[in-house]
Amino acid sequence: MSDSINVALRFALYLDLMLLFGLAAFGLYSLRGKERMSGAVLPFAPLLVSTAVLGGLLSLAAMACMAWAMSGVSEWTELRPHVEMMVAETDVGLTWTVRMAALLLAGVAATLSHRWPTASLGLVALGGAVALATLAWAGHGAMDEGARRNWHFITDFLHLWAAGGWVGALAAFALLLRQAENRLAVLARTLTGFESAGTVFVVVISVTGVINYLFIVGPRVDGMLQSTYGQLLALKLILFMAMLVFAALNRFQLSPLLEQARRTGEHHVAVNALRRSMVLEFCVVVIILGLVAWLGTLSPGMD
Known part of the structure; x- marks a missing residue:
């Protein structure tokens, strides 16, 4: 069951973070000027904010499941110290922290679409690119x-x-x-x-x-x-x-x-x-x- 949950969370993170980065990038290289404003052509603000929030929730769940699988504890209430150890003392934890910070940047930047549409998409694309890149540490390259x-x-x-x-x-x-x-x-x-x-x-x-x-x-x-x-x-x-x-x-x-x-x-x-x-x-x-x-x-x- 834990393997199935792990695969499902990996899949959801791949799809979510690719959408976050890819939608913002599309707005930059395909749309022009005021077309990049949320609602002018595409509803960037609600799409990108919700995608960033979902990415954060999925990342929390993925970290909890990883700590659960590696610690071998039987109760979720015993999991907290293992999660803290993984976040503070492992490369996976460091990249997880970077991802959460990148998603926070992307989520906040997406709310600025009406005021600074191009800068907003640029910051979302940057945050999305960093968050997406952190998934490499969960692959064979690690x-x-x-x-x-x-x-x-x-x-x-x-x-x-x-x-x-x-x-x-x-x-x-x-x-x-x-x-x-x-x-x-x-x-x-x-x-x-x-x-x-x-x-x-x-x-x-x-x-x-x-x-x-x-x-x-x-x-x-x-x-x-x-x-x-x-x-x-x-x-x-x-x-x-x-x-x-x-x-x-x-x-x-x-x-x-x-x-x-x-x-x-x-x-x-x-x-x-x-x-x-x-x-x-x-x-x-x-x-x-x-x-x-x-x-x-x-x-x-x-x-």
């Missing part, structure tokens, strides 16, 4: 030492940030598509403008994914499918390829169709097609994050 550990962490950071950028963009497009009739021009422009950012995200995710595989498994593939880790990793790669197919469909067929339909005024078919595509792509993302959360608890040779 088991390395020396320079290898540092390079593994750097690769993890880039992988997490690129994935967060993609997840946040998908969420932003899903929200824009809910009000497509009122935001059609912005939707068409941001879809077209996402081409460059999306390409960067895909390249970074792909390259860092390969490097992470080499760090964790090494330059071999023989026997991988005989372990649970290898089977889950293979499924993750298949789903990632499916995401690339959806992205290509959006880029080369649905986005041009929307732009053409916007000029003629008959945009309902194009919008509905984009909605279906985005829903399917986001579902694939959620499954991939679930697999990532599970993979982080396994070793490559574990049955």
